[in-house]
Amino acid sequence: MPKLTSPKEVRELLQRHGLFADKRFGQNFLVSESHLTRIVEAAKPFTGPVYEVGPGLGVLTRALAEAGAEVTAIEKDERLRPVLEETLKGLPVHLIFGDALAYPWEEVPPGSLLVANLPYHIATPLVTRLLQTGRFARLVFLVQKEVAERMVAQPGTPQYGLLSLRVAYHAQAEKLFDLPPGAFFPPPKVVSSLVRLTPRKVPDDPALFQLLEAAFSKRRKTLKNALTAAGYPKEKVEEALKRLGLPLDIRGEALELSHFQKLKDLLYTRV
Numbered sequence: 001m002p003k004l005t006s007p008k009e010v011r012e013l014l015q016r017h018g019l020f021a022d023k024r025f026g027q028n029f030l031v032s033e034s035h036l037t038r039i040v041e042a043a044k045p046f047t048g049p050v051y052e053v054g055p056g057l058g059v060l061t062r063a064l065a066e067a068g069a070e071v072t073a074i075e076k077d078e079r080l081r082p083v084l085e086e087t088l089k090g091l092p093v094h095l096i097f098g099d100a101l102a103y104p105w106e107e108v109p110p111g112s113l114l115v116a117n118l119p120y121h122i123a124t125p126l127v128t129r130l131l132q133t134g135r136f137a138r139l140v141f142l143v144q145k146e147v148a149e150r151m152v153a154q155p156g157t158p159q160y161g162l163l164s165l166r167v168a169y170h171a172q173a174e175k176l177f178d179l180p181p182g183a184f185f186p187p188p189k190v191v192s193s194l195v196r197l198t199p200r201k202v203p204d205d206p207a208l209f210q211l212l213e214a215a216f217s218k219r220r221k222t223l224k225n226a227l228t229a230a231g232y233p234k235e236k237v238e239e240a241l242k243r244l245g246l247p248l249d250i251r252g253e254a255l256e257l258s259h260f261q262k263l264k265d266l267l268y269t270r271v
């Protein structure tokens with residue numbers, strides 16, 4: 001069995017199967033034993049079924065299964081089938097080939113976990129969708145450091161925006177540690193971070209997210225101008241901001257989640 005945390009053995013495994021790491025699929029395989037251990041520890045305890053998006057060569061899949069997780073892994077790249085059949089042989093892993101964005105996440109058992117080294121190009125839409133299902137007890141995943149910083153950002157910081165508010169509404173968010181490019185083969189151009197989200201089990205709030213999308217659609221505008229440009233009545237927006245004790249020229253980036261929730265209540269209340 002090849003050692004999947006050895007760049008040399010990973011290169012040989014790919015060569016033996018006539019494969020290469022395909023950038024289009026965001027393929028940067030984890031080859032750091034110490035980081036692998038820390039990711040598995042951050043995901044424990046395995047209190048529900050574990051879903052992995054993008055098993056790649058199976059390094060994390062194998063570690064999770066060996067640690068006792070009941071893993072379902074969804075991989076888009078069909079070329080990896082023979083590799084995964086080799087590296088996951090004998091382990092009770094349910095392997096599905098397909099696009100994770102097309103997976104029926106709304107049907108997974110309540111209390112499921114996501115543990116993944118996410119392909120960078122689908123990380124934000126995928127995490128948003130998984131949070132909206134209300135089915136996950138914990139999501140532990142690697143993303144570009146810059147995306148991780150946006151997920152945990154506080155009001156008034158340059159990284160703060162729609163993604164930070166989406167995450168704050170649905171979950172408690174932690175950025176646990178960074179991984180240098182050398183932890184992957186081939187090394188990416190960016191630093192990665194491990195994020196852990198612990199959902200609060202709140203129902204989705206479409207009116208709130210409609211308001212947030214409008215507030216952040218024009219980043220350089222004041223909140224009042226962004227909302228009126230999106231069709232919210234100007235007088236109502238001004239009145240609501242005054243009632244909240246906020247200046248009329250405030251920008252969306254300065255408001256925390258509770259402000260937006262109160263603003264939504266005021267804007268959606270008939271007078």
Ligand SMILES: C[S@@+](CC[C@H](N)C(=O)[O-])C[C@H]1O[C@@H](n2cnc3c(N)ncnc32)[C@H](O)[C@@H]1O
Pocket residue numbers: 025026027028029030031053054055056057058059060074075076077098099100101116117118119120122
């Ligand atoms: C960053 S690599 C991680 C691979 C492996 N988990 C590891 O840590 O070495 C991302 C993986 O996601 C797969 N992938 C890319 N887009 C996908 C999609 N839409 N659905 C499912 N898997 C996808 C890639 O083929 C690749 O195996």
